[in-house]
Amino acid sequence: MSLLKRVLRIYVYVRLGISNYLTFMIALFNTASLVWYFLNLKDFIPYSHFVLLFFLLYLPLAAVLGYYDLKKLVAKTAYEVRPYWKRPNLFWTRYGLGAIVYPVEAKELSELSGDGRVRECSSRAAREFLKFFLGEGRYVPKESCFCRIAYEEGLLDEEHYEMCLKVLRESE
Amino acid sequence: MRGKKLLHGLAKRAYRSKAFDLLTYIRSAHMNYVSFILTLINLAVIMMGIVLPALRVPPELRPAAAGATLAALLAVAVVLGWIDVNAGVTRKTVVKQAYWRRPTWQHVAMLTGRIYKLPDLTALWIRLRKGGELDSEAAECLSEAAKNTVYWAYIGNFDIKKEIKLPSKRCLKKFFEMAGVELSEEEVARVYELLKSPEYS
Known part of the structure; x- marks a missing residue:
């Protein structure tokens, strides 16, 4: 691993350590302290007792709310409104339309169809997948032979065939 | 219906706009580097200006004390961060999320x-x-x-x-x-x- 990649990894760990633990705990202490000070609770309860009580009440409540949050509330909804929940990303656009296929899949497809065009197209798409990987983001596969075969076979009409070509040629 | 159409039109323009590409790059730089560096600067300033004088640390020792605190904080954060990704909150957030099981x-x-x-x-x-x-x-x-x-x-x-x-x-x-x-x-x-x-x- 290069030095830069090592440094970047350490940097990510630093940030996660800080944001998920250190600043999180500091924020809780800050809140407890401000509540104790500004609500004049200092006249009734010592600081250490208040902090203990605060954490004893806050942590179980937060744990229960957090559980429901992840399973049913904001965290789940946030997952569903991500832009790529219902949309294909670059990989799925290519993979779904057959511009790239896995090598084992290429063999399966040609065996299943017993068709020369599918064999040749699968082989090209497997080669494209390798180029896609080796290109490290600089090469985007545009192979559209599966669109053509699907059109020739009558699986796609002309309108969807044109859409298929346009997606593979123009989307990045 | 017209409202939805208008919203779609605006969103479509925004998606095609290079301004949003630029904003995305700026936000990424800010979130991942600038804000973090600012936090470290804030910490150093607060240490030098408030915490260390309050603790009656002699002025000549303050830069070293602030540096040592920063270094210790970063070292603890690296360890916590590694544990976090592999076993802590970040990993658990993924596996406790509703769609891990659905x-x-x-x-x-x-x-x-x-x-x-x-x-x-x-x-x-x-x-x-x-x-x-x-x-x-x-x-x-x-x-x-x-x-x-x-x-x-x-x-x-x-x-x-x-x-x-x-x-x-x-x-x-x-x-x-x-x-x-x-x-x-x-x-x-x-x-x-x-x-x-x-x-x-």
């Missing part, structure tokens, strides 16, 4: 034949046609899935919309029948109920 929209879309991989649909079509098993119902359902897949890829790349047609009940049954599974009417109704829910619609 299929996503795309999985369900493929399960129900709403979309599927074009090469697989094509190969299956050819196989059925050659074997004389491509009845009109199978042809219609495979074609519907193929068109939906292309449409999904098309609007996903060039449009703001994300509404993909639901599979017809006939095709839903047909795909499962091809897999040797007979769906009862109750199962079909339940599948449709879930397909119409906000997460899978």
Whole structure:
């Protein structure tokens, strides 16, 4: 691993350590302290007792709310409104339309169809997948032979065939 | 309806606009580098100006004390961060998330034949046609899935919309029948109920 990649990894760990633990705990202490000070609770309860009580009440409540949050509330909804929940990303656009296929899949497809065009197209798409990987983001596969075969076979009409070509040629 | 159209129009413009590309890059730089560096500077300033004088640390020792605190904090953060990714909050957040245990929209879309991989649909079509098993119902359902897949890829790349047609009940049954599974009417109704829910619609 290069030095830069090592440094970047350490940097990510630093940030996660800080944001998920250190600043999180500091924020809780800050809140407890401000509540104790500004609500004049200092006249009734010592600081250490208040902090203990605060954490004893806050942590179980937060744990229960957090559980429901992840399973049913904001965290789940946030997952569903991500832009790529219902949309294909670059990989799925290519993979779904057959511009790239896995090598084992290429063999399966040609065996299943017993068709020369599918064999040749699968082989090209497997080669494209390798180029896609080796290109490290600089090469985007545009192979559209599966669109053509699907059109020739009558699986796609002309309108969807044109859409298929346009997606593979123009989307990045 | 007009409001939705207007919203779509605005969103489409925003998506095509280079200004948002630029904003995305700036935000990334700010969130990942600038804000972090500012936090470190804030910490150093607060240490030097407030904390260390309050602790009566002699002025000549303050830079070293602030540096040592910063270094200790960073060392603890590296250890915590590594544990976090591999066993802590970050990893647990992933596995406790609802969709760790449930299929996503795309999985369900493929399960129900709403979309599927074009090469697989094509190969299956050819196989059925050659074997004389491509009845009109199978042809219609495979074609519907193929068109939906292309449409999904098309609007996903060039449009703001994300509404993909639901599979017809006939095709839903047909795909499962091809897999040797007979769906009862109750199962079909339940599948449709879930397909119409906000997460899978």
